[in-house]
Amino acid sequence: MTRPVRIGVQLQPQHAEYTEIRRAVAEIEEAGADIVYTWDHFFPLYGEADGLHFECWTMLGAWAEATSRIEIGALVTANSYRNPELVADMARTVDHISDGRLILGIGAGWFERDYDEYGYEFGTAGSRIASLGESMPRIKSRWAKLNPAPTRDIPVLIGGSGERKTLRVVAEHATIWHGFGDPERLRHLTSVLDRWCAEVGRDPLEIERSVAVSDPPESVGEDFVATGVTHFTIAQGGPKYDLGLARDWIAWRDEHNAKSA
Template identity: 55%
Template structure:
């Protein structure tokens, strides 16, 4: 298996699924609480309707929320898991990301925004907001074009982003998604099992060779849903250095987050 970025501390990200079925007050309080507890990254998502529970339940738009988090927080990194490329012009996405990056800059430090992005999949969003749904292939092709435009726009903006904004790409498709990971990503996020992981990393390495890009610093990210500490340890041993935990609203399971923070701290020593 090729070498990827393992000589870094293990980090824990929390995805605030209370973005649906909760008031914004609950979300705001959770952001502050999780930053204070020591969570490394906070995520929301980019959808317009709930993904579970009452399909007509309460819901808030993701990018507006990320700008609020940029101002509210002091230390934690944050972003969408993930942005939908279909919903906004890529050059606009780049400008929004750069602006949020600057908003999050505190005390002269670099910004803390992570540009998590993907091709989109939730058909209701497309239908009700008037976007062309297309096919998985056409959406991935549009993502490939969009990522190139995002990076080109970042190089033109004045002022420039405060740092090279990290790009997170999710998915495991070997022909298109993992090629985009090899071409653009700083973080690769997936739900793959420990057994699947080496094969997927080999695919990324082969694409990286064709793309002539060094991916040795690529951070491998995975999901904790449905997993215990033994499963997580096996994924860590296989190279995962960022785990994400989805917490659902309107009640926030803070004890669950504390449990995984304690595991992270134990692994990091």
């Protein structure tokens, strides 16, 4: 199965007024990107540590109303911050508000300041990954009980590159896997994920492969595609969002998909 290339843009909700974030979301949709993501933190990760910042899921509800075509989601929701049944209900609700355009991006969590200041138990990397694995069946079980049900089988994006634990959770539960690194690193991680899929009885072709990119498409695009990656995300932070690189990737996507059709 050959997947078409898709382009996402992560608007990091830091150091920007919400009016600028809303403007950038509209520009991204107009430019033709496939997905617009936020992230799930409570403080900036870069720049002024106590700079402007906004919460993830309330913003996704606003994006669902403010857009009409583009898919939306978090890259990624921190599993530790909310009860999994609540995450399922929130995702189902935003799924309905958006008429079926939500991607549930989720990961184990890692930013210790979020945990400390909001009163969550930080634990260890291993305990957080184990908790993510325990949460996924609960989220899917709650979706089956909700009334009304989700509008579609909500895609699940799981982010992370841990070879012994995280990629097993990806193999078991993900629709999309978001990894990190250069093409050589992604080639290796893809082979690890394929082995986990074989172990858990999952067809690896069911999982879309995604990566964050900061280089121009002509320098890395085809090399990533050769590893099986077809989903590329460009991250941008405030106070002003420069979408020039994202537009370059969108143009490259269109050329690539036309040649592959």
